[in-house]
Amino acid sequence: MNTEKLIDCERSHLLKITKFRLPHQFIVVGVVVAAISIIMMFVRASVMDGDTEWLKLLLQKTLLIGMLLMSVSKDKIEDEMTVSLRAQSYTVAFIVGVVYALVMPYVEFGVSNVVHSGGEVYKDLGDFQVLLFMLMIQLMFYHTLKRYR
Numbered sequence: 001m002n003t004e005k006l007i008d009c010e011r012s013h014l015l016k017i018t019k020f021r022l023p024h025q026f027i028v029v030g031v032v033v034a035a036i037s038i039i040m041m042f043v044r045a046s047v048m049d050g051d052t053e054w055l056k057l058l059l060q061k062t063l064l065i066g067m068l069l070m071s072v073s074k075d076k077i078e079d080e081m082t083v084s085l086r087a088q089s090y091t092v093a094f095i096v097g098v099v100y101a102l103v104m105p106y107v108e109f110g111v112s113n114v115v116h117s118g119g120e121v122y123k124d125l126g127d128f129q130v131l132l133f134m135l136m137i138q139l140m141f142y143h144t145l146k147r148y149r
Contacts, residue, residue, distance in 0.1 A: 021074040030069030037063035060128045067135040075146075085145040093138035101130050 037059045044055055075082050105124055 020072065021078070022069065022072050024074045024076055026069050026073040030066045030073065033069065034063055034066030037066060064128070064131055064135065067132070067139065071135060071138055081149060082146065085149065086142055089138050089142035089145060092141045093134045096137050097130060097134035100133055101125055
C-alpha cells in the first residue's frame with residue numbers, strides 16, 4: 001500500500017468523524033432526556049433521603065448525554081453556514097471552557113475565604129461541571145450565532 005492510498009484512507013475516516021451528525025429528531029430526544037434528568041435532580045434533592053449518590057451521578061451523566069444529543073443533531077436545514085456556525089460555537093465553547101476551568105477554582109477559593117473567615121481549602125472543578133459548562137456555552141453560542149446570521 002503506497003502512502004497516497006494510506007493518506008486518502010485516513011482523510012476519508014477523519015472526514016467521516018468530523019461530519020458526523022445525528023438526524024434532526026434527536027434534538028427532541030436530547031431535550032426530553034435533559035429535562036427528565038433535571039426534574040429528577042430536583043426530586044432527588046427534595047424528596048429522597050439516604051445514600052443516593054449513585055443516582056446523582058447517573059442523573060449527571062444522563063444530563064450530559066441529553067445535551068450532547070442536542071449538540072450533535074442536525075438542523076432542519078443543514079447547509080455550509082450552519083456547519084460553519086457549529087464549528088465556531090465549538091471553538092468558543094472550548095476556549096471559554098478552558099479559561100473557566102483555569103480561573104473558576106481560584107474565584108471559588110477567594111470568595112469562600114471572604115465569606116467564611118476560616119481558611120477554606122482549594123478544590124478543583126469536577127469533570128461534570130466543566131463538561132456541562134462547555135456544552136451549555138456551545139449550545140447557547142450556536143443558537144445565538146444562528147439567530148443573527
